[in-house]
Amino acid sequence: MPDPALLAGQAETFHGQPCIRLSAGNGDTALVALHGAQVLSWVSGGRERLYLSPDAVVDGQAAIRGGIPLCFPQFNQRGPLPKHGFARNLTWRAEGMQAEADTVRLALHLADDERSRAWWPRAFAARVDVALAAGELRVDCTVRNTDAIASDFTLALHSYLRVDDIAQVRLQGLDGCARWDAVADVRGTQQGPITFAGEYDSVFAAAPAPMQLHDGAHRLEIAQSPSMGQTVVWNPGAALCARLSDMPAGGHAHMLCVEAAQIDTQVVLAPGATWSGGQCLRVL
Numbered sequence: 001m002p003d004p005a006l007l008a009g010q011a012e013t014f015h016g017q018p019c020i021r022l023s024a025g026n027g028d029t030a031l032v033a034l035h036g037a038q039v040l041s042w043v044s045g046g047r048e049r050l051y052l053s054p055d056a057v058v059d060g061q062a063a064i065r066g067g068i069p070l071c072f073p074q075f076n077q078r079g080p081l082p083k084h085g086f087a088r089n090l091t092w093r094a095e096g097m098q099a100e101a102d103t104v105r106l107a108l109h110l111a112d113d114e115r116s117r118a119w120w121p122r123a124f125a126a127r128v129d130v131a132l133a134a135g136e137l138r139v140d141c142t143v144r145n146t147d148a149i150a151s152d153f154t155l156a157l158h159s160y161l162r163v164d165d166i167a168q169v170r171l172q173g174l175d176g177c178a179r180w181d182a183v184a185d186v187r188g189t190q191q192g193p194i195t196f197a198g199e200y201d202s203v204f205a206a207a208p209a210p211m212q213l214h215d216g217a218h219r220l221e222i223a224q225s226p227s228m229g230q231t232v233v234w235n236p237g238a239a240l241c242a243r244l245s246d247m248p249a250g251g252h253a254h255m256l257c258v259e260a261a262q263i264d265t266q267v268v269l270a271p272g273a274t275w276s277g278g279q280c281l282r283v284l
């Protein structure tokens with residue numbers, strides 16, 4: 001049995017918003033906001049691994065810039081809903097904290113209500129599972145169609161990874177994958193590792209094996225479930241960053257979004273059917 005004092009979750013607030021902190025036995029922690037079921041911080045090996053903008057608006061309404069936002073039931077502006085859907089703008093219910101072996105888990109739930117139905121007239125039950133173990137953070141999302149008719153959606157875990165200097169970063173593992181460069185609107189195939197010099201926004205066909213983020217001496221493995229058919233890689237670059245009111249000048253240099261996504265085709269769920277997908281980050 002693990003020592004419950006070493007492996008726990010506890011309620012706290014961040015900018016007045018309710019959050020739960022998960023603690024693993026080795027000192028790693030994660031902070032999860034009920035707003036958006038969004039992981040705001042993941043500290044592993046004494047180092048913050050996620051980027052949270054110091055200018056993020058944390059008011060229980062706006063989407064929080066950073067951490068791991070969930071885009072659901074629509075990615076970006078690929079449909080009639082607000083950009084990236086509404087899951088990141090709503091408060092989720094935390095229920096189901098568990099500590100087992102060396103992993104602490106938190107489940108957060110969201111079901112349709114008046115507000116969600118005003119955007120999207122569908123009944124659903126969504127769950128985000130956050131699992132923290134030594135050197136590893138896993139986020140899974142499960143959606144059940146509780147409606148009497150078929151439902152469809154797109155979804156992404158829009159993870160903001162903290163980096164020391166984007167100009168020195170190398171993302172490996174997408175070599176040979178189909179790529180849509182959303183900035184230039186050009187389709188092609190990725191050749192070799194990805195480096196960053198300016199705005200970058202691309203959708204890749206997901207690689208069969210995990211990717212590796214090289215940030216100076218630091219390395220992170222990024223894996224996603226096979227149900228997530230795409231990987232989105234985004235950095236706003238200096239000029240777009242300067243236009244984002246919730247990013248500090250130069251903030252782009254310290255972040256890279258590597259997103260597990262199912263966005264090129266909709267997930268279609270029959271009444272009562274369930275879909276799950278996730279992303280796993282591991283310190284190497």
Ligand code: TA6
Binds near residue numbers: 076083084158201233
């Ligand atoms: O996932 C990349 C992306 O869709 C970019 O095109 C960019 O707009 C980004 O997400 C951030 O979106 P947001 O609405 O959070 O500012």
